């Protein structure tokens with residue numbers, strides 16, 4: 035993102051005037067109190083963060099539209115990654131690129147001591163044909179930013195620009211993670227948050243907490259949603275393969291028909307959700323595809339079924355998998371055949387917002403957005419690979435309202451008609467900048 039001609043000067047003057055002000059006096063503990071090294075950091079410069087974010091609004095829209103017009107699928111975000119790396123370098127931020135194939139890891143070191151926060155944005159698009167008739171319509175046939183990742187990348191780059199303009203006052207370090215392949219890498223490739231971590235994210239430099247946000251078409255633009263504990267579900271993909279023995283459809287006793295076995299399995303798996311596991315913990319078992327047989331009068335030689343399970347609790351996730359395995363083997367055995375249950379593709383644990391980190395972040399969010407616009411939201415059964423990052427260090431993941439009913443912006447994520455209200459972009463910058471600033475200024479032990 036290029037700076038507006040006037041913004042560096044304004045920010046520089048503002049930074050100088052604050053730098054010249056006397057530092058806040060350090061708290062002196064009473065003589066009897068145990069000695070602690072507590073640094074009292076000055077409060078976040080909310081007004082200047084807000085002003086800088088608002089001043090960036092036209093550039094945020096421009097970048098978001100650029101990314102939207104040039105969407106790239108997971109692990110193929112070469113233009114996107116290079117563009118982000120170039121703009122971060124132009125801000126004078128240390129840049130490591132490429133990371134995890136097409137991602138970017140950038141480090142902004144503040145002028146004051148403090149903790150280290152990571153801010154993550156995903157950058158991949160989806161194989162969906164855009165149907166919106168807008169000037170910034172996707173120019174890539176069959177590919178579209180239908181999950182709002184163009185907005186996420188724009189917002190996190192916006193935070194980098196705002197905070198780099200205030201770097202002399204910024205406590206601690208902020209690590210910006212622009213992550214490829216959140217929607218899952220192509221078959222046979224690794225990628226996403228796990229590969230980012232494998233290539234140094236959260237470790238080099240070491241990070242105390244990780245933050246991020248997702249566009250939410252269920253929330254009005256101007257609103258931010260939070261949850262403590264689970265905010266997105268775990269996701270695991272399974273394939274059940276039932277073995278059969280092909281024969282003539284009129285002589286089934288001479289073969290082994292896997293289709294009734296599959297039918298029994300579908301019936302037998304749902305009670306694991308409705309009868310066998312605690313109803314107070316949400317979970318889903320979906321069979322999305324069934325494939326078997328080639329002709330009406332031929333007994334199939336096998337049936338395979340693919341599906342997904344979602345949970346909000348790791349113990350429930352493990353328990354459900356164990357019960358599925360038992361059920362698949364047992365039902366097949368009852369029919370005198372065998373069936374296998376395989377876990378395939380990328381999987382995600384539930385995304386758990388750290389309770390202490392969430393609590394500590396709410397004041398910053400309320401200052402950024404106004405108390406009335408910060409709402410608690412229920413968890414969703416969709417999944418997010420940010421969950422892997424939030425398992426390594428405490429994490430806080432927000433939902434950013436992007437809905438605007440008056441303008442007809444109501445389509446859900448992962449649809450051909452999804453769009454976001456760009457008025458949400460500067461709000462996202464303010465929210466994340468405030469949250470990260472407060473975190474970095476906090477005492478070192480708070481979330482450890």
Ligand SMILES: [Zn+2]
Nearest residue numbers: 181217447448
């Ligand atoms: Zn998505």
Ligand SMILES: [Zn+2]
Nearest residue numbers: 181183216248
């Ligand atoms: Zn997404």
